[in-house]
Amino acid sequence: GTADIECDMMVLGAGPGGYSAAFRAADLGLSTVLIERYSTLGGVCLNVGCIPSKALLHVAAVIDEAAAMASHGVTFGKPEIDIDKLRSHKEKVIGKMTTGLAGMAKARKVNVVQGVGQFVGPNHIEVATADGKKVVQFKQAIIAAGSSVVNLPFIPQDPRIVDSTGALELRSVPKRMLVIGGGIIGLEMATVYSTLGARIDVVEMMDGLMQGADRDLVKVWQKFNEKRFDKIMLKTKTVGVEALKEGIKVTFEAADSSVAAPEPQVYDLVLVAVGRSPNGKKIGAENAGVAVTDRGFIEVDAQMRTNVHHIFAIGDLVGQPMLAHKAVHEAHVAAEAAAGEKAYFDARVIPSVAYTDPEVAWVGLTEDEAKAKGIKLDKGLFPWAASGRAVANGRDEGFTKLLFDAETHRIVGGGIVGTHAGDMIGEIALAIEMGADAVDIGKTIHPHPTLGESIGMAAEVYKGVCT
Numbered sequence: 106g107t108a109d110i111e112c113d114m115m116v117l118g119a120g121p122g123g124y125s126a127a128f129r130a131a132d133l134g135l136s137t138v139l140i141e142r143y144s145t146l147g148g149v150c151l152n153v154g155c156i157p158s159k160a161l162l163h164v165a166a167v168i169d170e171a172a173a174m175a176s177h178g179v180t181f182g183k184p185e186i187d188i189d190k191l192r193s194h195k196e197k198v199i200g201k202m203t204t205g206l207a208g209m210a211k212a213r214k215v216n217v218v219q220g221v222g223q224f225v226g227p228n229h230i231e232v233a234t235a236d237g238k239k240v241v242q243f244k245q246a247i248i249a250a251g252s253s254v255v256n257l258p259f260i261p262q263d264p265r266i267v268d269s270t271g272a273l274e275l276r277s278v279p280k281r282m283l284v285i286g287g288g289i290i291g292l293e294m295a296t297v298y299s300t301l302g303a304r305i306d307v308v309e310m311m312d313g314l315m316q317g318a319d320r321d322l323v324k325v326w327q328k329f330n331e332k333r334f335d336k337i338m339l340k341t342k343t344v345g346v347e348a349l350k351e352g353i354k355v356t357f358e359a360a361d362s363s364v365a366a367p368e369p370q371v372y373d374l375v376l377v378a379v380g381r382s383p384n385g386k387k388i389g390a391e392n393a394g395v396a397v398t399d400r401g402f403i404e405v406d407a408q409m410r411t412n413v414h415h416i417f418a419i420g421d422l423v424g425q426p427m428l429a430h431k432a433v434h435e436a437h438v439a440a441e442a443a444a445g446e447k448a449y450f451d452a453r454v455i456p457s458v459a460y461t462d463p464e465v466a467w468v469g470l471t472e473d474e475a476k477a478k479g480i481k482l483d484k485g486l487f488p489w490a491a492s493g494r495a496v497a498n499g500r501d502e503g504f505t506k507l508l509f510d511a512e513t514h515r516i517v518g519g520g521i522v523g524t525h526a527g528d529m530i531g532e533i534a535l536a537i538e539m540g541a542d543a544v545d546i547g548k549t550i551h552p553h554p555t556l557g558e559s560i561g562m563a564a565e566v567y568k569g570v571c572t
């Protein structure tokens with residue numbers, strides 16, 4: 106049939122993956138159409154993910170730090186929280202970012218089409234826009250349709266039961282809150298709500314929180330946060346959720362049947378944060394001949410190409426880890442490959458960060474993973490109790506750990522727990538990408554006194570290779 110719009114490149118979805126792909130494709134000279142169902146660009150990350158959560162976490166960190174100043178001889182009054190103003194602050198932050206993106210799209214002449222897209226053929230997609238259906242014909246495409254929250258089937262519809270999007274709406278601060286799922290998203294939201302005054306329980310099916318991070322890092326976070334939570338229920342399944350007049354009644358079951366299950370509890374708010382699932386099955390991919398797995402992922406090669414040569418896929422849709430910086434990196438590979446460049450996804454490592462208090466950040470091989478795989482590693486560990494800056498800040502509970510190949514002394518991984526850990530983990534990622542060894546890192550002069558200096562120190566203490 107005839108198309109309403111023709112282009113070199115069609116990008117489906119305007120999250121961090123999609124907008125980055127569209128911008129790079131346009132910069133490389135491809136006429137580009139970007140299709141997004143919502144009125145703002147930025148996807149989950151900017152609208153209901155990374156950015157709003159960090160706006161609220163920053164406020165929580167300031168409140169907590171102000172309270173901690175009492176032991177340094179400075180006492181502030183009890184904070185007065187205007188939740189409407191706090192919410193509108195968060196919305197302003199989002200607005201600033203999404204408006205910026207719209208400007209960047211316009212400057213590059215990226216044609217943004219608002220509506221739900223469904224592939225109708227290998228070179229055509231139909232978009233349901235506010236003024237009817239539009240067909241876009243493309244020479245190449247990048248699918249960046251992202252992921253959606255996973256809902257537990259037995260959970261009823263009730264305004265007191267929310268997902269991360271609902272929690273970020275910040276309608277009110279509950280007295281008692283349950284967070285189902287002890288991953289990064291659940292624990293970040295728990296940090297915000299507890300600082301704002303909620304009493305919080307966390308329930309997690311696995312035997313530990315923040316799966317994927319080394320246990321020694323998580324232990325420090327957990328000890329620091331002992332008072333923040335009423336109960337952390339590990340190896341516990343949530344099996345029933347009932348909406349009652351007096352609250353949400355939740356029943357639990359121990360994953361290990363020899364252990365007694367916690368008593369049922371009634372909460373004012375329940376946050377379900379049990380993971381995200383890819384949107385691969387919701388875009389008519391089969392009409393384009395693009396293969397989608399049973400779970401909704403799209404498989405790609407090192408150029409981010411799907412089984413259909415001229416159609417690429419990136420971001421949460423192509424697999425774990427579901428992180429914005431991974432999506433952006435993949436976006437650039439796909440757009441460059443589409444423009445004929447020899448681009449490949451060749452990152453050695455992708456860092457992970459929990460923006461909790463303290464922050465927990467890790468990259469590359471973890472110690473627990475190495476142990477499980479029988480890989481021999483050596484480590485350099487620098488406790489922040491020996492960092493002048495951390496002690497001066499009154500926050501010396503953390504540590505910095507570097508993991509080295511026992512034979513070559515090259516760095517293969519690292520982890521940091523402490524304030525600003527997320528801002529520092531990039532240096533370890535760079536060291537791994539550059540193939541740096543302990544001497545390279547230990548002999549690099551880091552500024553004193555900084556928290557980042559702990560990375561140099563961790564390399565210096567490693568086997569004394571620098572002495």
Ligand code: FAD
Binds near residue numbers: 153421
């Ligand atoms: P998405 O951001 O999911 O974007 C996909 C876009 O496609 C959406 O805008 C969607 O509307 C659109 N779309 C889908 N189907 C269609 C269709 N058929 N037609 C039109 N449009 C369509 N990651 C980090 O790295 N750091 C963090 O701190 C962080 N914090 C997070 C906090 C929360 C609460 C959540 C939920 C996530 C967080 N993430 C974080 C994860 C991050 O948001 C995702 O990894 C990232 O957004 C993935 O980008 P994407 O481009 O693949 O997809």
